[in-house]
Amino acid sequence: xxxxxxxxxxxxxxxGVLLTNLGTxxxxxxxxxxxxxxxxxxxxxxxEIPRAIWKPILHGIVLRTRPAKSAxxxxxxxxxxxxxxxxxxxxxxxxxQERMSDTVLVDWAMRYGKxxxxxxxxAMKDAGCERILLAPLYPQYCAATTATANDFAFLTxxxxxxxxxxxxxxxxxxxxxxxxxxxxxIEAQLAALDFTPQRLLLSFHGMPERTLRKGDPYHCHCRKTxxxxxxxxxxxxxxxxxxxxxxxxxxxxxxxxxxxxYPAQGITKIAIAAPGFSADCLETIEExxxxxxxxxxxxxxxxxxxxxxxxxxPDGMAMLEALIRRELAGWIAPA
Ligand SMILES: C=CC1=C(C)c2cc3[nH]c(cc4nc(cc5[nH]c(cc1n2)c(C)c5CCC(=O)O)C(CCC(=O)O)=C4C)c(C)c3C=C
Ligand SMILES: [Fe+2]
Ligand SMILES: [Fe+2]
Numbered sequence: 552x553x554x555x556x557x558x559x560x561x562x563x564x565x566x567g568v569l570l571t572n573l574g575t576x577x578x579x580x581x582x583x584x585x586x587x588x589x590x591x592x593x594x595x596x597x598x599e600i601p602r603a604i605w606k607p608i609l610h611g612i613v614l615r616t617r618p619a620k621s622a623x624x625x626x627x628x629x630x631x632x633x634x635x636x637x638x639x640x641x642x643x644x645x646x647x648q649e650r651m652s653d654t655v656l657v658d659w660a661m662r663y664g665k666x667x668x669x670x671x672x673x674a675m676k677d678a679g680c681e682r683i684l685l686a687p688l689y690p691q692y693c694a695a696t697t698a699t700a701n702d703f704a705f706l707t708x709x710x711x712x713x714x715x716x717x718x719x720x721x722x723x724x725x726x727x728x729x730x731x732x733x734x735x736x737i738e739a740q741l742a743a744l745d746f747t748p749q750r751l752l753l754s755f756h757g758m759p760e761r762t763l764r765k766g767d768p769y770h771c772h773c774r775k776t777x778x779x780x781x782x783x784x785x786x787x788x789x790x791x792x793x794x795x796x797x798x799x800x801x802x803x804x805x806x807x808x809x810x811x812x813y814p815a816q817g818i819t820k821i822a823i824a825a826p827g828f829s830a831d832c833l834e835t836i837e838e839x840x841x842x843x844x845x846x847x848x849x850x851x852x853x854x855x856x857x858x859x860x861x862x863x864x865p866d867g868m869a870m871l872e873a874l875i876r877r878e879l880a881g882w883i884a885p886a
Contacts, residue, residue, distance in 0.1 A: 564656040566882050567680030567715070568875055569671060570644050571687045571700040572830065574663030575634040579625035585618040591663045596699035598797075599762070621833075628836040637661065639830035640688070642863040643871065650872045655883060656680055662700045669707040675715070682716045682882050686875060688829040690729055691772035692722035693758060720878050724772040725779055732870035733776075733826050734783050736861055741786070741822060746854045748822040750787050750813070753777045754806040754839060755827040757792035759799045770802055776826055793825075793843075794834055806839070807846050814851030821847065824858040829867070831860045 576587040592598055592613060598605055625634065632638035644659035651657060656678055660671040675683055687700040701719050708714045723729045741748065755773040763770045774790060781788035793806035806823075813821060823843060825835045840857040847855050861867025876886055 564654055564679055565681045566654060566879065567656045567658065567675040567678075567683040568647070568651070568879075569668070569675065569683060569685050569704070570640060570647070570657070570659040571668060571685065571704075572636060572640045572659075572661060573696065573832075574661035575636045575832070576622075576625060576664060577633075579622055579629045579634075581618040581622045584622045584625060585614055587664050588617060588621070589614055594663075594695075594699055596702065597695045599759070624833055624837045627841060628833055634832070635836060636830050636832035639832075639860075639862050643688075643830070643868065646863050646868050647871055647875070650868065651875075652883065655879070662696075662703060668700065668703045672704055672707045676711070680715055682718070684718045684720060684875065684878050684882075686720040686871075686878075688871075689827070690722060690829070691724045691755065691769055691776060691827050692767075693769035693772075694762070694767050695758060695769075697722065718878055720874065722768075722772060723874055724776045726874065728870045728873045730776075730779050730783065732861055732866045733780055733824075736864070736866045737780075737824055737858055738784070740824075740856075740858045744822065744856050746820050746856075748786070748820050748854070748856065749818045750789055750821045751784070752789045752791060752806070752809060752821055752823045753780065754791050754793045754823055754825050754843075756834060757794050757796075757801040757805070759797075760802055761799065763802065773827060780826065793838055806843065810843050810847040810852070811850045813847065819852050820854035821852065822856040822858055825860060828860045830862055835860060 574587065574591065576583040592609055628635055630638055640659050640661075644657050648657040656675060658671050658675055660666050660668040662668060672683065685701055685704050687697045689696045704717065708717065737751070741751070753776075758767070758769055773792075777788060777790040789809060791804050791806040791809045792802040795801045795805055813819070823839055825839060828835055835857070844855045844857070861870065876883070
């Protein structure tokens with residue numbers, strides 16, 4: 552954590568927790584978005600197309616056209632604290648630090664952009680951490696998210712003579728603490744609405760369909776989260792996948808298609824939640840809350856509510872604390 556200049560020195564702490572999330576541009580403008588997308592979309596875990604084919608497409612088309620469009624989208628969600636994803640992840644780290652004892656140092660990093668995973672891991676080691684828990688904040692495992700965040704940490708350790716010991720937080724898509732937190736949080740948000748939705752749509756980030764055939768458990772994890780949440784709640788739940796990118800076939804059904812089709816099925820009042828995102832970001836606030844709402848209303852929908860992610864609210868923080876304390880077993884005394 553960045554400390555104010557007058558803060559007393561922190562005693563060396565032996566245990567560290569590094570929260571990681573995807574990453575976001577430094578500013579809502581085309582040059583910053585281009586830098587971010589260049590790093591993100593060059594990751595072989597994210598785009599699995601052979602480099603000889605993908606590089607000319609990335610540099611010749613995607614990085615020439617997409618940054619301006621995405622920068623406009625980012626400018627619609629930007630806050631005083633910067634990008635929502637970074638601002639919320641930082642607050643999650645600050646609040647988790649407050650919940651943990653002083654012997655545990657909590658920090659946060661992004662897979663793409665800043666603060667970078669190698670920088671924060673090195674800082675944690677310099678601060679005395681001999682044991683570090685990497686906590687990628689993705690409830691559902693995906694090679695394009697969980698694995699690449701951990702890869703980058705392992706790569707950083709590959710350059711260290713004296714490595715800290717590492718553990719990684721497993722996916723928690725079916726963990727009762729996660730499902731309890733989601734259920735409580737979603738029910739509270741639904742109760743505060745001024746209408747009763749006919750459906751709750753759970754939208755997860757999409758992935759190319761071939762990753763499912765190649766054995767990535769992501770699709771399965773998303774479906775199980777939905778099923779378990781649906782079984783707990785007294786409302787009909789649908790599942791969809793958003794943010795289609797490129798020409799390949801992606802997981803279906805696509806969120807925008809589902810939203811456009813609802814009114815013709817007599818479903819004109821809905822709530823939409825994104826349980827795969829631990830923090831609100833461009834994909835939830837702009838893609839679901841702005842464009843999704845427009846799609847739904849243009850098709851005849853009358854009542855639309857986008858529910859917030861767990862973010863740094865107490866239910867979400869209590870869940871993170873419980874999950875992380877469990878992974879620290881043997882390193883710290885039980886709470
Ligand atoms: C091949 C492209 C992409 C794959 C695969 C992909 C997987 C994936 N992404 C998330 C979570 C997030 N993605 C976000 C933004 C975003 N994603 C892609 C492309 C792929 N994602 C792009 C190009 C972008 C940037 C925005 C845009 O230009 O549309 C974000 C939001 C970041 C923010 O700054 O707010 C998140 C979070 C998951 C969970 C996932 C696979 C499971
Ligand atoms: Fe994405
Ligand atoms: Fe998107």
